[in-house]
Amino acid sequence: MDFALTPAQAAFRNDVRAFIQERLPQDIRKRMRAGHPARKQDVVLFQRILNERGWAAPHWPRKYGGAELGQVERLILVDELFRAPAPMPSIFNVVMLGPLLMKFGTPEQCDHFLPKLANLDLWFCQGFSEPGAGSDLAALRTSARREGDHYVVNGQKIWTSTAHYADWAFCLVRTGQAARKQDGISFLLVDLRLPGIRIRPIVSIDGAHSLNEVFFDEVKVPVEHLVGEEGRGWDCAKFLLGNERTGIANVGLCRERLDFARELARTLTQNGRPLIDDAGLRAELAVLDAEIRALEITNWRLLLAPETSLGGAAFASVLKLKGTEIQQEVVALVARLAGPAALERRASDSAGSEHWAAPLAPRYLQSRAASIYGGASEIQKDILAKAALG
Template identity: 65%
Template sequence: MQLRFTPEQAAFRDEVRAFIRERLPRDIRERMRAGHPARKQDTIAWQRILNERGWAAPHWPRAYGGADLDTVRRLILVEETFRAPAPEPLVFNINLLGTVLLRYGTEAQKRFFLPRLANADLWFCQGFSEPGAGSDLAALRTRAVRQGGHYTVDGQKIWTSAAHHADWMFALVRTSQEQRKQQGISFLLIDMRSPGVSVRPIIGLDGEHHLNEVFLDGVQVPVANLVGEEGAGWECAKYLLGAERSMVAAVGLCQERLDYARAMAGATVQAGRRLADDPRLAAELATLGAEIRALELTNWRYLLDPGIERSQPGFASVLKLKGSELLQEASTLVARLAGPAGIERRDLATDAALHPASAALPRYFYYRARTIAGGSSEVQKDILARLLLG
């Protein structure tokens, strides 16, 4: 399969590249190029620049601040963002909650939240996983009891990404006990400033604070913050988790890390010879490049064939599984090339002269979670085994 863009699609890619080249602040690009995660202020600044152009929420209808881009143009924008590299617009705002509100939200919810989601005026986190209810999400126990015009929410969420940055949380809560555990779950929007909300940090293997525990102790949430019907939260959650097909393979991110590995190999000299001139490393880089290219073509095939999900329902699992593994391979290669310099930790907030390799090892550890988040590799293999073996 060859990937050929129409002249209009190729022109759009050129337009996106030119826009990023002209508008992405240099300091943000340099930090991310070295492998450091985008800071909160970086993400907000870049999302607002994109929003001025109408690209912060590219798949949303224009009436709600989007660009109404088709699948091809949307994925082009995503890939070029990763490859720049530039901060990704807030996935919880744009790809997840925004998508759910467009389908299930009231008109009042759309008018209030969607412009603020697009402009990063509000930062949302996702309150799904709980102790004992991660892979088995329907086993969640956080309770919401309706009392007049509000719900009283009690429970705990865990592994909540960026809850320490968030203004709001969209959460699954149990509003009734039903025979089937998928029933009786509702989808609520919770203001993180509400009395009874507390956040406890979880420090990752990379030494960074990405994850959190969130405790909800008698938190009052207005009934107006219910999305969809009471007890229909599982339907919202399934739609949310299935809405982001184009991101599952993370092709652009894999390619960006490979490009960085190639640049490191070309700039690093040992015993009077560039690492890039070592034939074994050259073969490794070429092999990884070929696998990422195959993943890219497979991803496009999945996105452009509307019938493939019905005829081959395990396709998304293949993309998630392979994309996660290739990203880990690329980050492992960068860490190896960085050598001892990759072990030295520097404070991103205070050190303006970051060593190019100073994020190599933390990123290697961070991407260990890639085969867990969004559906573990074991789950994806189980899905494929059931489909292939019956």
């Protein structure tokens, strides 16, 4: 199969590159190129810049602020954002909640929330996992009882990314009991400023605060913020977790980090010679380059020929599994090239935190989580085994 871009698609890629070059603030690009994560203000600023072109939510209908891009154009856009590198639009707003509201929400919910999601006027987080209900999500116990025009929510969520930044959360709550534990679950939009909500930080091994525990104590959520039918929230959850395939392999991210590794290898020296002079290192870079190219072609195959012998869902597992492994290999290579400098831990707000080696150890440690989030590698292997072996 020929995966060459059409003239229109090649022109679109050039348009995206020119837009990013012109509109992405250089201080943000410089920080991210050095390996630092985008800050909240970076994400908000650049998502609003992208939204001017409908590219913050590129696959949405134009009436809600999107550009109605096809799968190929979306992949091109995501790839160029990663390779810039630039802050990515909020996945919770754009990829998860927006399409779900279009499918399950009321017209009033769509009109109110969708423009705010695209422009990041409201920052949403995801309230799914709980202690004892992570991989087995249907075992959740956070409850919501109906009292008049409100649901009263009690319980706890955990591993809630960016809850400390967020204005709202979309949550799965149990509104009823049933023989099948997937039944009796509802999907609520919760304003995190409501009384009775407490957010407690979780500092991860990389020293970063991106995760949180969220506690609900008699929190009154208006019934109008129920999405879909009461007790049918599992339908929403399945749609939300399964509706996105574009960019699942993060090819652009892998490519950008490999380019950075090459830059380091040309710049850093050992015994007066650039590291790139080492034949073994050049071979390692070449192997990673080939693996990333293979991953890219596999991603295109999923988009353009989703009916494969494995099936689309299993093909997506190939991308998630292999994409995770390559990301981890490239991040480990960059840290190894830096040598002892990569072992120096610098807080993000401390003197010297802008040094190019400052984020390497935290980024290496954070990369280990990629084997878990978005579907653990062990689960992806189970899916592939069932698809291939029946």
